[in-house]
Amino acid sequence: xxxxxxxLKIALIGHGxxxxxxxxxxxVAPRFFDLPLQPEMTxxxxxxxxxxxxxxxxxxxxxxxxxxxxxxERDDIDVVDIVTPGNSHAEIAIAALAAGKHVLCEKPLxxxxxxxxxxxAAARSAGSGIKAMVGxxxxxxxxxxxxxxxxxxxxxxxxxxxxxxxxxxxxxxASSPLTWRLQKEHAGTGALGDIGAHxxxxxxxxxxxxxxxxSGLMQTFVHERPLLEDxxxxxxxSVDDAAAFTARFDGGALGTFEATRMATGRKNSLRIxxxxxxxxISFDLENYNSxxxxxxxxxxxxxxxxxxxxxxxEHPYISAWWPTGHTLGYEHGFVHQAKDFIxxxxxxxxxxxxxxxxxxxxxxxDAVQQSAANDSIWTATA
Numbered sequence: 078x079x080x081x082x083x084x085l086k087i088a089l090i091g092h093g094x095x096x097x098x099x100x101x102x103x104x105v106a107p108r109f110f111d112l113p114l115q116p117e118m119t120x121x122x123x124x125x126x127x128x129x130x131x132x133x134x135x136x137x138x139x140x141x142x143x144x145x146x147x148x149x150e151r152d153d154i155d156v157v158d159i160v161t162p163g164n165s166h167a168e169i170a171i172a173a174l175a176a177g178k179h180v181l182c183e184k185p186l187x188x189x190x191x192x193x194x195x196x197x198a199a200a201r202s203a204g205s206g207i208k209a210m211v212g213x214x215x216x217x218x219x220x221x222x223x224x225x226x227x228x229x230x231x232x233x234x235x236x237x238x239x240x241x242x243x244x245x246x247x248x249x250x251a252s253s254p255l256t257w258r259l260q261k262e263h264a265g266t267g268a269l270g271d272i273g274a275h276x277x278x279x280x281x282x283x284x285x286x287x288x289x290x291x292s293g294l295m296q297t298f299v300h301e302r303p304l305l306e307d308x309x310x311x312x313x314x315s316v317d318d319a320a321a322f323t324a325r326f327d328g329g330a331l332g333t334f335e336a337t338r339m340a341t342g343r344k345n346s347l348r349i350x351x352x353x354x355x356x357x358i359s360f361d362l363e364n365y366n367s368x369x370x371x372x373x374x375x376x377x378x379x380x381x382x383x384x385x386x387x388x389x390x391e392h393p394y395i396s397a398w399w400p401t402g403h404t405l406g407y408e409h410g411f412v413h414q415a416k417d418f419i420x421x422x423x424x425x426x427x428x429x430x431x432x433x434x435x436x437x438x439x440x441x442x443d444a445v446q447q448s449a450a451n452d453s454i455w456t457a458t459a
Contacts, residue, residue, distance in 0.1 A: 113423025
């Protein structure tokens with residue numbers, strides 16, 4: 078019989094859309110990857126007993142609680158996975174780190190730069206044995222990871238320009254209800270933090286450069302929406318519907334960014350194109366298994382963007398899955414996230430993106446807000 082691996086007991090705080098995605102990751106990762114530790118889905122936490130019990134039954138969690146402090150107080154919990162609205166990230170993560178728990182926290186790291194600074198400091202002071210990671214899951218899409226490998230290898234030469242846009246349309250209808258994602262006290266920002274954070278992180282990940290200056294605009298188009306509990310009543314939308322900004326990277330590249338939940342007809346399109354002195358790469362989340370690559374050094378009659386199917390065994394993460402050409406989907410990024418986090422814990426390595434990486438993204442988000450509010454160029458450095 079194979080040797081039994083040490084258990085890694087997980088507590089998941091929150092059980093909405095992201096709760097389902099993270100549950101899938103924890104459940105599937107040890108079945109496709111040879112991991113140093115065996116994750117156990119031990120505790121699911123939610124505010125309403127009936128809802129959390131139903132979710133636990135559906136997704137395979139052993140126990141439930143309606144108080145997140147239960148996960149902190151229990152000695153047998155090794156990992157606290159936070160998928161709650163952003164206004165609770167800091168309190169839960171800091172308490173978990175102080176209790177000696179590893180922490181995985183959904184993006185953005187916090188609702189404010191001040192909260193992110195405290196969280197990053199808590200991760201540093203927790204000691205080298207305690208690991209903390211931010212859930213920028215799109216880094217784990219094989220095509221996006223391969224894009225970074227191409228750029229790092231010099232395949233497109235000197236990085237000169239980045240064009241990034243995250244386009245969704247789920248709020249274009251003014252009759253869509255007022256959810257927590259539209260309330261500043263819960264979400265911090267709207268499109269900027271919800272999806273723009275992904276564009277910022279992925280652009281920095283692929284290029285290996287950090288954003289150090291921005292000039293931004295933010296706009297709310299629908300200022301009131303029907304209340305969930307009583308659609309005849311309306312409440313104020315206190316976050317942005319769309320944000321756009323230009324950026325300067327510390328390696329000399331220039332960037333343009335857009336984040337909107339009002340792009341009618343676009344469902345979940347995260348597009349990133351990086352132009353270099355010898356070529357370019359182009360990625361779109363809606364074309365999950367493919368990466369565009371342009372080789373400017375090729376004979377002119379043979380130049381043009383080639384579509385690389387990122388399904389070969391040699392591509393990132395692919396060897397654990399299906400034969401060549403058999404594609405992956407949205408949920409696989411969360412499996413890869415769980416796999417990477419478990420390996421980092423088992424090997425005593427710092428996982429990425431770290432809380433400091435999340436803090437850097439928060440600097441950029443804060444700088445965009447400051448620039449938009451003051452109609453000025455704003456530095457995104459510490």
